[in-house]
Amino acid sequence: MKYKIKHSTTYQYADFVSLCQNHARLTPKTIRGQICHSSRIEITPPTSYLQQFTDYFDNTVTVFEITQQHNMLTVTMVSEVELLVSSNDNLNKVDMPWTKARDLLNKPTTHELLKASEFVMPSQHTPIDEMVKAYALVSFKPDVSLISACKDLMARIFHEFLYDPGFTTISTPLSVVFAQKKGVCQDFAHFALACLRSMGLAGRYVSGYIETLPPEGEEKLEGADATHAWFAVFVPNFGWVDFDPTNNVLPKEQHITLAFGRDFSDVTPLKGVVFGGGNQLLGVAVDMIRLD
Amino acid sequence: MSVIIDVKTELVQLYINNSTMAELPDWLFKYLNTSHAHDELANHSGKSPDHWDTLFNGLSSLTAEDVSERAIEISQLFQNGNIKLDRNQKWHFDPLPFMFSKSDWALLEAGIKQRTILLNKIQQDIYGEQKLLLDGHIPAQQLFQDNNYLREGFNLPQNELKLFFTALDIYRAPSGEFKVLVDHCQCPLGLGLLLESRIIARRVMAEEFAECNVQQIKGFLKRFTDAINEYTRYMDDPRIVILTQGVDDPNYNEHAFLSTYFGYTLVQSADLTVRHGEVCLKSLPGLGKINVILRWIPDRSIDSLEQTEYSLHGIPGLLQAVREGTVKVLNPFGSGVLSSPAIQCRLDELSHHLLNEPLLIGEPSHYDLEQAKNLDWSLLELVSYNDKHFKLDGASEADKIRVAINEHPDAYFFQEKPIFSCAPFWSEGKLVAKPVLFRCYALTTENGIEVLPSALCFSNENDKDPSVSGWLKDTWINAADNLVAGAHNIPAPVKKRMDVTLLEGVVSSRTAEHLFWLGRYLERSENTIRILRIFIDRYTELAIYPSTMRRNIVTRLLSAIKSQHIVYPYIEPTDISDEYEPKQAKQTAFQLLADEQCAGSIINTLTYLFNATLQIQELLSNDSRRIIEDINDQIQKLKRVAVNISARGMQSSLDQIIGFIMAFNGSITDCMPNSNGWFMLEIGRRVERSIQINSLTASLLSEETLETEELAILEAVLSCQVSLVTHKRRYRMYQSIGTGIELLMLDAEYPRSLLFQLEQIDLLCQNLPIKRRPGVISAHEKAILLSKTTCYLTEKDYLQHSEDGQRKQLKEFSHNIRTNLNTFCDVLLVQYFSHTQTASKLNWSNIEQIQS
Known part of the structure; x- marks a missing residue:
């Protein structure tokens, strides 16, 4: 399946901005099951400096700077991504008791395990406490396989947590999300990561897009698609396997991956420093169009 | 002077037997005669230490009073050399230097070199291939959890990983071995303090300095600048800056001192900006490219764009400039991780692994929880792999230790409590023993490691006097054998370099603005003082010879002062101006002198003036700094002035202040x-x-x-x-x-x-x-x-x-x-x-x- 993605972010400022410097993590990745055929970033006003580098987590970062005075900034990323049909049948073959995965990560012997072991550590947005651990233990019973346990965890979050836009912001602590059992995709991803890590397993935060389908018989609205977030768990000798707790599915043909990290703060799609500007108004529009 | 005493301690006997001195001076005798468990004067396996002998020979003719006088002279020089922000915190600089024996120093020098080579290798591996993590020499999880393991440090050019200027704190354990307490690989402090104390020591102890044939530190400092010049070898107009947090940084004095000493521009983060992947200084002519940044701010919050930890001291985009190779940051980004306990407690093993030799100077012995089970905890302390500042005492906090290791058994290990050796310090007319640490410095250059042939010998022992933050000695190393060796150590310059001193200093816009305001405050304080003088003169005259005309004049002056027409903020008079009664004259005079509520008062103007000088401290000469210190004293005095101060009292206070302002003006006319x-x-x-x-x-x-x-x-x-x-x-x-x-x-x-x-x-x-x-x-x-x-x-x-x-x-x-x-x-x-x-x-x- 091929998609064309258009992701626009607009900032409107009350005052003029004399200088802004930004980092964008908006380039879709080329990884197993996904090929990014092209990507093009359009920025207005024009940039005076534009570079790319690859960060610690292998995400492509676009660095840009605008020295022209402006009161509106638009960053649009247009990309073409192909999702390869991958079957999850192999999963059963590589599955193992979760305790074995934990032990392997504890004493990493390969470069892969070493890199993965970094995702066992709690991070800024995924603090671990006894309550989280207790919640996780319900899914992670002894002798249960890693994949089954993760599926169970995903399903529990899907059923027990209420999807409630507007209840949380990025600064809402995980403990509030857990106590109220409410939030949005990034809260669910963070919570799932905290659970995995409390078990000594490696989990990473995935940011990306999800295709939305209009109700039967209606036209799809422009800009109606959205950025999305989910989590992935590391399966030794295999790699990372994605789980989407917001929709209770294993992402296959509708999830496009933008970036990985320990949590949201590692993958912030667009961040920057502005001089001047005053109050700001943010607008985001995502379109995900099937090409074939 | 003779001391009659029957029983002489072993130590005294040693010094007398071996010394060429006829007699020990009284003050030294008294010190040696009291027993000190682990003392630098004693710790030499039964032999009298020659290196101390030479010094004491030189000092033998001094009486206790003479030494005290030197101590006073030093404290005056030391206090005045720098403007102190916090007057309650100062180092107490001792009139006796510390002496290292040749053999001790040879060991230390070799050890420091080896350690610096090792740390360089580790830094390169951690931010590179990570072999040490993969083969388990450094436990990955401990490192990943360390706040100083900076993920932004990856993807930087490999040559950005070389350390530059590092320090380490060394002590002598009771066994006589030297041990390293901690490495400072980010922003090593104290070089300014060391330089300053060396300058004073050479002045106050000139004769002893010559007799002891003390190694100079000039060569090291020369190589410090050479090493920086190495980075800018191919540039026409290299710009090198020292980056400080600013006057709020407790070590700002030192940064300013180093800036003056090396002639590098002192900048704060807000003075720098990144444009097109280059770091620029906001200077009067506009933006000027910067080539080298000697950073004295930690790397965890150095780039407020790229790093999560936001700080006002961050420079947005700095890391991108490093990545592009347009600027050199020293010490390199990420070097703070080398002080992580996860690495520090494994250095011996790492030395075997990476250098194929044992570590010459090790750490305090450490034990994992299993090993420590059967040990006596009272000699140990519990430390954490993740938190450098965490410490629990094995004797007094055993209960807490049990709780801690029960909760997180993987997070902690035990290490022996460091016991420092003592050295004599001069205090209240006699020598007292204080535990000491030595901060040594190393420089990584293209030609290998250079070790500073001196150290900051200091004691942090809590003092009765809370105003003393610590005790400090200059450290002397005998130069005898090194003269020849040193001569061919110095590499010939690779290529003819441009004379960097010919290049103009760059001044940041911030400095320029502070200079502008300094000029205004200088003039303003002078003017206000003159107005106040005339005013006091006129109203006292009125009291003696009352007349309508004099009364009118005092009223006019009083109104003009009270309405702030002729003093700051110089409000323009309106048609209807207030009239005041001459009986308010005295009170108004006091307000203009010392009332902090009065905008244009002399005390306020002097305070602004003082703050402005702090901001440009690095451009001032020592003499100017001393006058500033005097002006600060006057500010403190003004704070204590009573409301009912006499006219005469005010006049004499004004005379003093104007004297200092004139002196300051004079001191800066030549440095223009x-x-x-x-x-x-x-x-x-x-x-x-x-x-x-x-x-x-x-x-x-x-x-x-x-x-x-x-x-x-x-x-x-x-x-x-x-x-x-x-x-x-x-x-x-x-x-x-x-x-x-x-x-x-x-x-x-x-x-x-x-x-x-x-x-x-x-x-x-x-x-x-x-x-x-x-x-x-x-x-x-x-x-x-x-x-x-x-x-x-x-x-x-x-x-x-x-x-x-x-x-x-x-x-x-x-x-x-x-x-x-x-x-x-x-x-x-x-x-x-x-x-x-x-x-x-x-x-x-x-x-x-x-x-x-």
Whole structure:
């Protein structure tokens, strides 16, 4: 399946901005099951400096700077991504008791395990406490396989947590999300990561897009698609396997991956420093169009 | 002097037997005669230490009083050498140096070299291939959890990983072995302190210094600058800066000292900006590219764009510049991780692994929890792999330890409590033993590791006196054998380098602005003092010889001061001005002197002045700094002045203050190279003086009264501007308000006139970089030109003319001048000092919702 993605972010400022410097993590990745055929970033006003580098987590970062005075900034990323049909049948073959995965990560012997072991550590947005651990233990019973346990965890979050836009912001602590059992995709991803890590397993935060389908018989609205977030768990000798707790599915043909990290703060799609500007108004529009 | 004592301790016996001294001086005898468990004077396996002998030989003729005198001299020099921000914290610098024996130093030097090589290798592996993590030499999880393991440090060019200037704290354990307490691989502190103490030691102990043949540290400092020049070898005009957090940093004095010593520009984060992947200094001529940054701020919050940890001291985009290779940051980014306990406690093993040799200077012995089970905890302490500052005492906090290791068994390990050796320090007329640490410094250069042939020997032992933050000694190392060896150690310069000293110093816009304000405060304080002097003189005179005229004059002066017409903020008089009663005179005088509520009071102006000097401290000479310290003393005195202070008391206080201000002015006249932006100070001074003259004449001379009274008030005005004598001489035949106005405002050649100030400002502005099209003049030049022209075209009779008892034309004239001066200052601010704009963070705060 091929998609064309258009992701626009607009900032409107009350005052003029004399200088802004930004980092964008908006380039879709080329990884197993996904090929990014092209990507093009359009920025207005024009940039005076534009570079790319690859960060610690292998995400492509676009660095840009605008020295022209402006009161509106638009960053649009247009990309073409192909999702390869991958079957999850192999999963059963590589599955193992979760305790074995934990032990392997504890004493990493390969470069892969070493890199993965970094995702066992709690991070800024995924603090671990006894309550989280207790919640996780319900899914992670002894002798249960890693994949089954993760599926169970995903399903529990899907059923027990209420999807409630507007209840949380990025600064809402995980403990509030857990106590109220409410939030949005990034809260669910963070919570799932905290659970995995409390078990000594490696989990990473995935940011990306999800295709939305209009109700039967209606036209799809422009800009109606959205950025999305989910989590992935590391399966030794295999790699990372994605789980989407917001929709209770294993992402296959509708999830496009933008970036990985320990949590949201590692993958912030667009961040920057502005001089001047005053109050700001943010607008985001995502379109995900099937090409074939 | 002889000491009769029956039983001599072993130690005394040793020193007497082996020494060439006829007799030990009393003060030394007393020290040696009391037993010290683990003392540097004793710890030499039964032999008298030669290295101390030479020193004590030199000192043997000194009495205790002599040593005390030296101690006092040192403390004066030491205290005055630097402006102290917090007067309660100072180092106590000892009159006796610390002596290392040749064998000890040889061991230390080799050990430091080895360790620095090792740390370099580890740094390169951690931010590179990570083999040490993969093969388990460094436990990955411990490292990943360390706050100083910086993921942004990856993807930087490999050659950005070499350490530059590092330090380590060493102590001598009771076994006699040296051990390392901690490595400082990010921002090693104390070099400034060491330099300063060496300068003083050489002055106060010149003879002993020569006799002991002390190794110089100059060579090391030379190689320090050489190593930096190495990085800028192919550049025409390399710009090197020292980056500090600013006056709030507890070590700001040291940064300023190093900046002065090495001649590198001292900058704060806000002075730097990144454009097009290059780091630039906001300087008067505009943005200037920076090539090397010696950072004295931690790397965890050095780039507020790329790093999660936001800090005001961050420079947005700095890491991208490093990544592009356009700037060199020293020490390299990420080096803080080397001090992580996860690495520090495994250095011996790592040394075997990476260098194939045992570590020459190790850490305090450490044990994992299993090993420590059967050990006596009272000699140990519990430390954490993740938190450098975590420490629990094995004796007094055993219960806490049990709880901690029960909760997180993987997070902790035990290490032996470090026991420092003692060295003698001079305190209250005698020697006392204090535990000491040695901070040694190493430099990684292209030609290997250089070790500073001295150390900062210090003791942090809590003192009875809370104002002493620690005790400090210069450390001497005998040079005898090293002279020859050192000679061919110095590598010949690879290629002919440009003489860096010829290049102009760069001054940041911030520094330029502080210089401008310093000039204004200097002039303002001088002027306010003169006004206060005249005012006190006039009201005391009124008390002795009461008369209507004197009463009127005191009332006029009082009103002008109270309404702030002739003192800061120089409010322009309105038609209806307040009148005050002369009985308020004394209280007003006090307020103008020492009331912090009064905007233009002398105490406030001096405080601003003092703060401005702190900001430009690195440009001042030692002598100027000393005067600043005196001015600060005066500020402290003013804070304690009582409301009922006598007129005489006030006058004498004013005399002292003006003396210091004159002295300061004198001390800076010679260091006025324009390249350092000193002309900004002169502009500030001239602007302030213009405003003063203008305000003084407008508010005191614009009202027409009886001629005798007018002349008396003119006399007061002229006295305030130190122009009384000139006026009398120049206008011998006839004196009037008109002649006074002519002299003070319209005379282009009289150095204290308004027009003269304007001419000077015009000249000084030529030093400002041009920021306009050719063929037009800029707004600030226009403002000055307009004022000048007005002065040239105006006649004194026109200004003297009055209607209904008011000189409206004088008022209008003065108002115009004032408006132009304000415009001038505003334009200057916008065009040249616009560095104050601060950045705000723009974050995509919340991810968009999906419609599921």
